[in-house]
Amino acid sequence: MSVRLRPLWPLVAALVIWYAQSTWSFTPEQVTAGRTAYEQNCSSCHGANLRQLPEALLAGREFVAAWGSRGTNELVDRMRTTMPLGNPGGLPEETYAAIAAYVLQFNGGGNNGQLLTARTTTRISDAVTSGAATPGRAPAVPAGRTGITVAGTVPNFLPVTEAMLRTPKPDDWLMLRHDYAATSYSPLTQITAGNVAQLELAWMWPMREGGTNQPAPLVYNGTMYLANTGGIVQALNAQTGKLIWEYAVGAEVAPRGLVLYENKLIFHSAAAWALNKQDGYLVALDARTGQQVWKVQMPDVYASNSGPLLANGLLIQGMGTCAIYEENKCFISAYDPATGQQRWRFRTTALSGEPGGDPLEAKRSPCAQATVARKGHRSYPRRDS
Numbered sequence: 001m002s003v004r005l006r007p008l009w010p011l012v013a014a015l016v017i018w019y020a021q022s023t024w025s026f027t028p029e030q031v032t033a034g035r036t037a038y039e040q041n042c043s044s045c046h047g048a049n050l051r052q053l054p055e056a057l058l059a060g061r062e063f064v065a066a067w068g069s070r071g072t073n074e075l076v077d078r079m080r081t082t083m084p085l086g087n088p089g090g091l092p093e094e095t096y097a098a099i100a101a102y103v104l105q106f107n108g109g110g111n112n113g114q115l116l117t118a119r120t121t122t123r124i125s126d127a128v129t130s131g132a133a134t135p136g137r138a139p140a141v142p143a144g145r146t147g148i149t150v151a152g153t154v155p156n157f158l159p160v161t162e163a164m165l166r167t168p169k170p171d172d173w174l175m176l177r178h179d180y181a182a183t184s185y186s187p188l189t190q191i192t193a194g195n196v197a198q199l200e201l202a203w204m205w206p207m208r209e210g211g212t213n214q215p216a217p218l219v220y221n222g223t224m225y226l227a228n229t230g231g232i233v234q235a236l237n238a239q240t241g242k243l244i245w246e247y248a249v250g251a252e253v254a255p256r257g258l259v260l261y262e263n264k265l266i267f268h269s270a271a272a273w274a275l276n277k278q279d280g281y282l283v284a285l286d287a288r289t290g291q292q293v294w295k296v297q298m299p300d301v302y303a304s305n306s307g308p309l310l311a312n313g314l315l316i317q318g319m320g321t322c323a324i325y326e327e328n329k330c331f332i333s334a335y336d337p338a339t340g341q342q343r344w345r346f347r348t349t350a351l352s353g354e355p356g357g358d359p360l361e362a363k364r365s366p367c368a369q370a371t372v373a374r375k376g377h378r379s380y381p382r383r384d385s
């Protein structure tokens with residue numbers, strides 16, 4: 001027996017060593033602190049899923065491929081000497097270590113309760129089991145479940161006119177910030193400093209699990225229009241909280257800003273926020289029934305988390321995340337509310353090669369500067385904000 005077992009010992013020893021190395025040294029407290037610091041200093045560019053910048057993925061297979069053979073000290077060092085972009089070294093050393101701990105845990109690593117420091121040299125791949133490192137993306141909307149999912153009709157609907165949008169009735173809220181001056185102020189007077197303490201819960205309506213969530217519902221003539229998470233658009237009776245109709249887009253809806261105009265509810269939608277190119281849509285539903293009126297792909301428009309605004313008979317849409325995809329940066333564009341066809345585009349800065357284009361490059365965002373720098377073009381000093 002002992003003769004047969006003996007040859008296994010080296011293997012067992014190797015497994016013990018492998019196992020000992022496969023737990024990263026960091027503490028749960030570091031992960032918590034690292035997450036907060038990441039959200040404050042890094043996620044605006046790298047995203048909550050750590051995968052918003054395709055060229056600097058901090059989670060997933062690509063991250064492991066790029067960093068696996070290096071030590072955690074190198075990762076901390078890289079963060080400390082180059083990040084946050086525009087302010088390298090701007091955080092305390094232990095904060096960089098904590099962010100590294102958060103990144104390692106996000107990639108599937110378990111902690112062993114030992115403090116990760118700038119000098120810890122654990123090999124990064126040692127903690128990543130294959131397949132563990134799937135990006136933390138919001139769950140996709142179930143395939144096939146698109147179109148009207150609850151049928152109903154908004155009673156007494158009258159078309160929304162531009163005059164109404166310009167001078168909204170006190171009990172309506174017809175655009176993201178209430179009015180074109182973006183006051184976000186309701187002129188209603190029933191609730192006062194004297195009676196606010198008597199407010200009671202009238203009804204509750206759940207937001208769905210998963211997806212992004214920064215809802216800004218509209219209210220028109222007693223009906224509330226809500227972009228719920230996961231691409232679900234709903235019309236509710238604002239008095240009772242009862243669902244009138246529901247429409248599943250099959251993609252995310254830009255969480256800020258719906259347009260109500262004439263008989264339509266119009267919004268921006270993109271399949272996977274900031275991850276795929278050529279992916280932005282405008283969708284118009286019949287505000288009375290939720291039936292789709294049109295859906296168009298917006299030429300060269302990517303994701304945006306702001307929805308359109310109606311002004312002077314056109315839908316005006318800004319863009320986001322363009323710097324991720326190309327050197328030609330975002331533009332503002334306008335669409336026909338009747339058909340969704342693009343009418344014009346406007347770039348707020350001249351492009352390189354156009355008159356006045358090159359000096360203005362200095363005004364590009366730090367993200368863009370880095371992209372340009374990496375591609376071998378000139379890079380520019382950071383503007384002080």
Ligand code: HEC
Nearest residue numbers: 041042045055056057066078079083084085099366367370
């Ligand atoms: C203003 C946008 C921005 C911010 C904020 C930012 N980064 Fe970056 N980061 C980038 C860009 C762009 C790159 C790729 C270009 C480069 O490497 O310089 C990058 C690259 C990286 C890399 C290298 C990835 C690789 O595989 O090469 C790491 C690690 C990193 N960032 C971590 C952080 C951390 C940690 C923070 C917060 C403390 C942070 N970043 C904040 C834009 C940003």
